[in-house]
Amino acid sequence: MTRVEAEGLIAHDVLAVVLRMTPSSPEVLLWQRAREPHDGRWALPGGRLGATEDVEASVRRHLAEKVDLGEVAHVEQLSVFSDPHRGPAPRRVATAFLGLVPSDADPAVPGDTAWHPVDALPETAFDHGTITTAGLDRLRAKLSYTNIGFALAPEIFSISELRGLYAAALGHRVSATNLQRVLTRRGVLVPTGSTAAPGPSGGRPAALFRFSERSLRVTDPFATLRPPDRDC
Amino acid sequence: MTRVEAEGLIAHDVLAVVLRMTPSSPEVLLWQRAREPHDGRWALPGGRLGATEDVEASVRRHLAEKVDLGEVAHVEQLSVFSDPHRGPAPRRVATAFLGLVPSDADPAVPGDTAWHPVDALPETAFDHGTITTAGLDRLRAKLSYTNIGFALAPEIFSISELRGLYAAALGHRVSATNLQRVLTRRGVLVPTGSTAAPGPSGGRPAALFRFSERSLRVTDPFATLRPPDRDC
DNA sequence: GAGGTTTTCGCCTGTTGGTCGAAAACAGGG
């Protein structure tokens, strides 16, 4: 046992599951390792926690090396991964984050970095496959009771586009009727008044919407067992 | 800068917000520090992450020093607290957990340890007040869409007792009618068939219930925007 | 203008949660 291990000092990493929706499937941002351990495998972006930053600042700093931070619309903490055998020695503890990139953004990425559909991941390094799944699960859950869709969608979009994004994230079909009604009733979606140009094969032009807020908010009906009389 | 700081090695602690419901208010388990820093202030139970354990195993180990682990019905990870200035140097990162103790348990605790109502906390050490609030917020949210009440209630209980626990945790009155209907419909509550003895002033004897499962489960209606046809 | 395509909107239905009041089941006192 080395001196630092005896003192209980541990290397702390931050990692980000950065997701983007495509018409067919969610994609996660991975980079290919070029050295041992796990040479050649694909890993989540991240790196060491610095001495003067908290974990969120750290993950943003490391993310900036792989993707334009302006394109990342939302970042939130996921969970700590600390199994002593999650990687080869020496031991490393990682705080994982979820990052979301709107579907219309196509940020430039370094040569070792690429988007991979989550249902056909390459061989991943360490426990990064598990962490990716945890990120997607979190997104799916929050789509139901928050306005987190703002981080997947362009500024302006039609209900059809939004339905495609929700369907890709959730993995099942979504009713456009219901989606519009639920999100507008909750006040997360507001009409812009303008309409999009119809497609090449015609069709009624789609009304365009935007999210009322572009930061995370939990919507009301989340809380069953409410206080009486709507107050407290 | 010392050698270990240059290497990015950081002390990692685990902390637990252990909550218990009383008729008047939630209580959190705190112990009084007997040395600097923050000598005399009250702190959450916890300690260093060991070399051969993950964070959950670690928090259970440290918790066992303060309270009988058999009385802790549920433990889950909350969040990482990593502000470089959350305490005096040297820097420490902490993974916080939420622990729940049923209301009928009254575990023996060491002399430096005591339960404190969360609405009248003593002067707390470091950021432990903030962490306590985060724990209570998590509990309140999960009461709505999971069966987490199992960790607050005795094995067998009446609806009135359960209503008291929910009211204490949520901070507002709860309808007994609605609570019973919602929880039984979701299948988290099942009647035992037996009834309790009436109180000293009479009254109809209360039917007794128990939770169908004593491990965390997310209940269905949580997911709005369901897949079509109830399948998929 | 006719036919095809896409989106939008109104209507209906089943489920859920909130509220209220009546009824049930007990104790104690006259």
Next chain:
DNA sequence: CCCTGTTTTCGACCAACAGGCGAAAACCTC
């Protein structure tokens, strides 16, 4: 033994909400 007070339970009603369907609207090309 009946009446009152107390506590719990249950049924009924209502409002809000999500899911589904089909008609209508608004565009295209031919």
